[in-house]
Amino acid sequence: MEDVKPQLVKVTIDGIEVEVEPGTTILQAARKIGPAVAPPAMCYYQPLKGSGGKCRACLVRVAAGSAKDPRPMPKLVASCLTAVQDGMVVENETNPQVIDARNGIVEFLLLNHPLDCPVCDQAGECDLQNFAFDHGKVTTRYEEDRRTFEKQDIGPYIQLHMTRCILCYRCVFTADQITNKRVHGVLGRGDASEIGTYIEKAIDNDFSGNVIDVCPVGALTDKTYRFKNRVWFTKPVDAHRDCPTCSGKVTLWYRGEDVIRVTARKNEWNEVEEFICNTCRFDKKKTSDWTIEGPTKVSRSSVISANKYRADTIKPSFGQRLAAAEYKPIHDERDTSQLDIQQLPPERFAKVLPSAMEPEP
Amino acid sequence: MQLTNRSKQVSNKEMTLAEKMYLPAVISGLAITISHFFRKKPTIQYPEVKRYLGPIYRGHHILKRDEQGRERCTACGLCAVACPAEAISMVAAERKKGEENLYREEKYAAVYEINMLRCIFCGLCEEACPKQAVYLRHDRMVPVFLERDEVIYGKDRLVEQMDDRYIRSNNSEVKTTPTEPSLTRAAT
Numbered sequence: 001m002e003d004v005k006p007q008l009v010k011v012t013i014d015g016i017e018v019e020v021e022p023g024t025t026i027l028q029a030a031r032k033i034g035p036a037v038a039p040p041a042m043c044y045y046q047p048l049k050g051s052g053g054k055c056r057a058c059l060v061r062v063a064a065g066s067a068k069d070p071r072p073m074p075k076l077v078a079s080c081l082t083a084v085q086d087g088m089v090v091e092n093e094t095n096p097q098v099i100d101a102r103n104g105i106v107e108f109l110l111l112n113h114p115l116d117c118p119v120c121d122q123a124g125e126c127d128l129q130n131f132a133f134d135h136g137k138v139t140t141r142y143e144e145d146r147r148t149f150e151k152q153d154i155g156p157y158i159q160l161h162m163t164r165c166i167l168c169y170r171c172v173f174t175a176d177q178i179t180n181k182r183v184h185g186v187l188g189r190g191d192a193s194e195i196g197t198y199i200e201k202a203i204d205n206d207f208s209g210n211v212i213d214v215c216p217v218g219a220l221t222d223k224t225y226r227f228k229n230r231v232w233f234t235k236p237v238d239a240h241r242d243c244p245t246c247s248g249k250v251t252l253w254y255r256g257e258d259v260i261r262v263t264a265r266k267n268e269w270n271e272v273e274e275f276i277c278n279t280c281r282f283d284k285k286k287t288s289d290w291t292i293e294g295p296t297k298v299s300r301s302s303v304i305s306a307n308k309y310r311a312d313t314i315k316p317s318f319g320q321r322l323a324a325a326e327y328k329p330i331h332d333e334r335d336t337s338q339l340d341i342q343q344l345p346p347e348r349f350a351k352v353l354p355s356a357m358e359p360e361p
Numbered sequence: 362m363q364l365t366n367r368s369k370q371v372s373n374k375e376m377t378l379a380e381k382m383y384l385p386a387v388i389s390g391l392a393i394t395i396s397h398f399f400r401k402k403p404t405i406q407y408p409e410v411k412r413y414l415g416p417i418y419r420g421h422h423i424l425k426r427d428e429q430g431r432e433r434c435t436a437c438g439l440c441a442v443a444c445p446a447e448a449i450s451m452v453a454a455e456r457k458k459g460e461e462n463l464y465r466e467e468k469y470a471a472v473y474e475i476n477m478l479r480c481i482f483c484g485l486c487e488e489a490c491p492k493q494a495v496y497l498r499h500d501r502m503v504p505v506f507l508e509r510d511e512v513i514y515g516k517d518r519l520v521e522q523m524d525d526r527y528i529r530s531n532n533s534e535v536k537t538t539p540t541e542p543s544l545t546r547a548a549t
Contacts, residue, residue: 118492
């Protein structure tokens with residue numbers, strides 16, 4: 001029997017064509033092409049069902065709805081919820097209207113955000129920080145008082161800074177889908193809505209720590225890591241252990257010889273690959289508990305890679321290749337026998353300088 | 362072949378009596394020497410006197426306090442990540458109740474160290490600081506050190522003293538730089 005393959009649909013995003021299965025969203029199709037065209041996402045989280053559609057960070061313009069009906073969609077659409085259709089043409093970074101809308105979204109998200117990045121533990125791996133870095137303004141136009149909350153302790157391990165929350169609902173979905181009993185949620189409506197546990201009921205569940213990882217801002221933070229160090233001074237290392245409750249695949253964050261934080265592994269979209277349990281996250285902070293797999297791959301543009309000199313993150317070959325391309329043999333016919341100068345044979349240069357034509361390793 | 366127009370024709374003619382005695386030449390030479398005694402001395406008596414190096418000179422680091430005397434530094438680590446020489450390191454701590462008059466933010470630097478052997482005085486830390494906490498003062502240099510254990514400056518030598526506050530003046534009338542309290546290891 002043959003497999004019935006679903007008809008693939010063709011989508012064009014920023015002029016790049018990609019074939020995806022029907023039913024995928026525009027965001028997923030764009031992520032398939034690569035990070036250059038993928039719209040930012042603050043609330044959408046692929047592992048969590050039902051997430052997305054709240055922050056409007058991923059708005060794109062659909063220039064042609066489908067091959068059958070090539071009229072453009074009248075308004076910008078949230079790419080994390082809109083399914084692709086055959087022949088759809090999507091404009092993301094190429095459309096100034098989309099960029100303009102995103103700049104507005106950043107301003108709205110930052111309305112009540114305290115901008116205490118120098119204090120916040122999330123700084124350096126914060127989605128909102130990245131988003132604002134790409135699309136934000138330098139100054140604020142907001143003059144009113146920002147809403148403020150007292151920080152709350154949710155259980156012994158998690159701290160909630162409601163001031164930083166952008167109401168993405170990711171933590172609510174996590175609690176619903178990963179743990180079996182949710183005790184926190186969004187209280188209030190509209191401007192007054194806030195994440196809370198009501199009467200400060202402590203979250204105690206084996207997987208409650210995952211809300212720290214899914215939080216795109218520093219609203220839910222690890223109390224065992226509180227002010228321990230900045231993200232970019234720590235060294236992430238992939239490790240695993242035999243855990244009876246979870247997969248046990250984590251990233252350890254080292255400061256010198258000490259593990260100061262344990263998180264789940266994240267993919268290039270900053271999404272958790274496999275959720276981990278609280279025992280792994282909060283209790284196993286010794287190197288002897290873990291089997292080290294090797295350094296985590298950190299993108300060169302990330303601040304986490306600052307001051308880390310791994311051979312595979314820094315590519316010094318560019319300078320060498322440039323030198324090789326610019327290298328001209330000098331016609332030197334001096335009689336150097338008297339001068340005690342040893343002329344290097346040309347093969348020596350060839351050894352040091354790789355060919356400029358060679359691709360980067 | 363004439364290379365320059367300053368060449369002189371060499372003559373071999375007999376010297377006069379005055380020229381033979383050398384006296385006029387000696388006197389005119391002495392006159393030049395003596396006239397220098399009455400000129401303004403261009404030498405500055407360093408280290409007793411110091412030249413004003415301008416308002417943008419990058420010298421001794423200082424961790425500023427705010428108007429109420431609270432430390433501005435919140436140990437965000439941006440100076441350390443901006444530092445091309447990796448000279449800065451810090452350990453953060455959380456402010457406790459009752460320390461509000463010591464530290465401005467809820468997080469502060471419990472340890473802040475600059476390795477002066479590594480520092481290249483580029484001023485990138487000052488540029489990176491989001492809290493206007495670290496400055497390279499224009500009026501004071503890092504004193505010479507003779508021992509290895511003197512090169513790492515901790516908070517005791519970096520935090521601004523309340524009786525000796527640092528103000529970066531753009532006043533061009535200030536021509537000389539006040540001397541340091543002591544030329545050796547300062548205030549330890």
